[in-house]
Amino acid sequence: MQVRPAPAASDICVGMQLPPLEVVASVEKMKTTAALLQDPNPIHFDVCAVQALGLGDRPVNQGPLNMGYVMNMLAAFTGSHDCLRRFRVRFLANVAAGDRVRATGVVTALRASEGLSGYLAECDVDLSIVGGRAVLRGTATVAVETAMVAADAIRT
Amino acid sequence: MRTGTRASAAVPVELPESIRAQVGRRFPGGVYTVEPYRAWLLADATADRPEDAIAHPLHAWLAATAGMGITWDELFAWFEATAEDGPMIGEHETELHRPVRMNRSYKVSGGIVSVVRKRGRTAGLFDLVEYQLELHDETDGGHAATCRNSIVFPRRGA
Numbered sequence: 001m002q003v004r005p006a007p008a009a010s011d012i013c014v015g016m017q018l019p020p021l022e023v024v025a026s027v028e029k030m031k032t033t034a035a036l037l038q039d040p041n042p043i044h045f046d047v048c049a050v051q052a053l054g055l056g057d058r059p060v061n062q063g064p065l066n067m068g069y070v071m072n073m074l075a076a077f078t079g080s081h082d083c084l085r086r087f088r089v090r091f092l093a094n095v096a097a098g099d100r101v102r103a104t105g106v107v108t109a110l111r112a113s114e115g116l117s118g119y120l121a122e123c124d125v126d127l128s129i130v131g132g133r134a135v136l137r138g139t140a141t142v143a144v145e146t147a148m149v150a151a152d153a154i155r156t
Numbered sequence: 157m158r159t160g161t162r163a164s165a166a167v168p169v170e171l172p173e174s175i176r177a178q179v180g181r182r183f184p185g186g187v188y189t190v191e192p193y194r195a196w197l198l199a200d201a202t203a204d205r206p207e208d209a210i211a212h213p214l215h216a217w218l219a220a221t222a223g224m225g226i227t228w229d230e231l232f233a234w235f236e237a238t239a240e241d242g243p244m245i246g247e248h249e250t251e252l253h254r255p256v257r258m259n260r261s262y263k264v265s266g267g268i269v270s271v272v273r274k275r276g277r278t279a280g281l282f283d284l285v286e287y288q289l290e291l292h293d294e295t296d297g298g299h300a301a302t303c304r305n306s307i308v309f310p311r312r313g314a
Contacts, residue, residue: 023202023203026203029200029202029203032197032200033201036194036197036198036218037218037221038222038227038228039228040228040229040239041239063244063245064214064218064245065201065202067217068198068201068202068203068204069202069203071202072202072203072204075204080210081207081210081211081212081213081255082210084213084252085251085252086250087213087249087252088247088248088249088250089247089248089249090247091244091246091248
């Protein structure tokens with residue numbers, strides 16, 4: 001079984017920045033994803049199609065992959081993918097093969113998780129091309145253990 | 157499908173009846189099984205480490221769209237469009253009521269929620285289609301996830 005490293009998060013409080021995550025968009029991953037999603041759009045694997053549509057000369061990353069990078073940042077923060085409760089994003093721009101993107105986030109609220117132990121952390125999340133434009137922005141809710149939350153945050 | 161455009165500042169335009177009539181239309185639906193090799197490949201595609209029991213949360217979206225019972229081309233045709241028109245993802249929301257698990261089967265259901273036509277200064281004329289899909293665990297009927305999505309259809313020729 002793959003074991004995810006211990007979460008980077010401790011002393012979680014409102015305003016805390018999530019550890020960022022960087023990924024380089026890979027055309028080989030786009031080809032795999034096109035097959036998995038049964039996505040017929042050739043802009044994800046055929047440079048000629050990309051050029052014909054005036055979208056540059058590199059294949060365009062699938063939007064869901066861009067979401068996946070942000071989900072990975074959240075899993076690294078909480079320690080597991082099963083902590084994700086809600087994820088909402090708006091797509092703003094394309095990512096092309098070879099682009100380096102950075103997922104970032106900040107905790108905007110903490111509240112007790114109804115009926116369960118632990119807390120729910122509301123986060124603003126963002127994916128941007130390093131040194132370039134924003135790709136997507138949105139919000140996410142993740143479950144965090146009480147031990148990961150700053151004592152001051154619990155008291156207030 | 158590539159990614160979207162800023163739609164919020166655009167001005168609403170009247171829709172053709174044939175497009176408006178799609179609101180409320182239900183997907184045929186189906187059943188999607190989270191096969192480990194697909195979970196592995198999807199996690200790897202996002203540059204993540206595949207796990208044994210829990211699928212990457214992106215698999216909720218994959219399960220929902222793969223199990224909706226029609227192809228992307230058929231969905232585009234409901235809105236008198238094709239992949240060559242360049243449809244784009246606008247927004248996406250997933251609510252996970254429980255993790256998506258390996259080797260589980262999920263019943264997929266859903267339909268078209270809304271359609272609006274707008275004209276933007278830079279985007280030109282486009283239709284914004286919202287659809288929603290639900291995943292229910294076939295083992296116990298439990299609600300696993302809700303996916304809400306929007307597609308932007310450019311209407312260059314309209």
